[in-house]
Amino acid sequence: MADRVYLDWNATAPLRPEARSAMVAAMDAVGNPSSVHAEGRAAMAIIERARAQVAEAFGAVGADIVFTSGATEAAGLALAGRDLGGTGLEHDAVDAWLKRHGEDVVQFANSETGVLAQLPEAFWLCDATQAWGKLPIAFNWLGAQGALASAHKLGGPKGAGALVLKRGTEIPAQLIGGGQEMGRRAGTENVIGIAGFGAAAEAAQRDLEAGVWDRVEKLRTILEKGIAAASDQTIFVGKDAKRLPNTSCFATPGWKGETQVMSMDLAGFAISAGSACSSGKVKESRVLRAMGYDELTARSAVRVSLGPTTTQDEIERFVDAWGAACRKFRARAA
Incomplete structure (x- = not known):
């Protein structure tokens, strides 16, 4: 090989050494991030550091970063219950939801062709999965209410992603229970994967700037x-x-x-x-x-x-x- x-x-991008190091370190965080004791707070600190890294790298400071299992879940979370349409060029995950539920969804960069979309001034959801880290874009000037991201496209681990939302945007939770991720995505967070995501996003932004x-x-x-x-x-x-x-x-x-x-x-x-x-x-x-x-x-x-x-x-x-x-x-x- x-x-x-x-x-x-x-x-998928090969795992970045920065992401690997962050994940190895996170493996020693024994606490549940929802626990209030020192071990739980240490695990939550890893998540919040990654949240800040992703927000900074994606130009989304002040936005809500909702960690998910990947961009596919993030798309489902963002699109559930909404009557939207697309262009026919969307990623399969987005296209499947559009067929089930209803042009307010734009794929910034097509994964098959690399072709970039002409973005409207205001729209609901931007699939920026392929664009993050490769292009100088910032969520805060996209004009979208939400955006999709996937860690492994940036050199992070598979199985971690995010839905980026303008602060105050209301979406119905698809996974309910413990109220994690600001009540939008219940379930104990993937601390190790999220740590790798944050480190990969930070490293990807450095590469872009260089x-x-x-x-x-x-x-x-x-x-x-x-x-x-x-x-x-x-x-x-x-x-x-x-x-x-x-x-x-x-x-x-x-x-x-x-x-x-x-x-x-x-x-x-x-x-x-x-x-x-x-x-x-x-x-x-x-x-x-x-x-x-x-x-x-x-x-x-x-x-x-x-x-x-x-x-x-x-x-x-x-x-x-x-x-x-x-x-x-x-x-x-x-």
């Missing part, structure tokens, strides 16, 4: 030039639109996306044929179809997503491997 190259950062993603964007340019040189029939989705700096979605009509993913996996590269929440489903991309691409193109799309530790050598190796696989596909199709 040491020689493998990970190019699926939008599905210009790390500018370097990543340059690597994406190298990637796309290499793919284009290897195949003049390949289509780059959203190439002329504003995108996340790390995301490239491209389609070679007739060459199924899942076939490309398997071929690259055997060659030692992890890429995706869509968002991780759609994995295992052999079907066309709902997002690309909503963007107007035909079925053949939608079924042929793959996503390559880079991260702060991606190197130029890895990108060049991927381009060589993908180009060789493309030539084999062309030969078989001839």
Whole structure:
């Protein structure tokens, strides 16, 4: 596994060392954060430190940070009982809720294509899961009443997320009981996961301010030039639109996306044929179809997503491997 190259950062980012250290330290916090004794207060202090770290990193100081098990639960919490509509480009978790309950929901950055949305002046919910830490955005100027976040997209642990709400926003609790998280999400908090979330958010903001993603964007340019040189029939989705700096979605009509993913996996590269929440489903991309691409193109799309530790050598190796696989596909199709 040491020689493998990970190019699926939008599905999940590798755990940051800062998050790992915070989680290891939190494992020694024996108390229940709802307990009033010293041990309980120590556990609650870990949660509140993480809450402050997330608020600072997301430009949400003064907002309510409601910790959840991830962005999917946060979406359910924010959307329950509301008659809303979307664009058809939303993440599966949001799209499923929209189909069940009812344009007041915007995905800031699409996870499959990286394309950024044009935000209205005021709206209910912003799915900023992919945007946090990659773009200079702040919740307090988004114009949304709420926003979604997921720790593992930032290099934190899986199973921790948050719903960010403007102070005073009323939402019905979906999990009721002990009154944790300001009465909005009952149940003993995931202290270890929350600690990792806070540390990851803080580290991600440092990377952003240091210009790390500018370097990543340059690597994406190298990637796309290499793919284009290897195949003049390949289509780059959203190439002329504003995108996340790390995301490239491209389609070679007739060459199924899942076939490309398997071929690259055997060659030692992890890429995706869509968002991780759609994995295992052999079907066309709902997002690309909503963007107007035909079925053949939608079924042929793959996503390559880079991260702060991606190197130029890895990108060049991927381009060589993908180009060789493309030539084999062309030969078989001839």
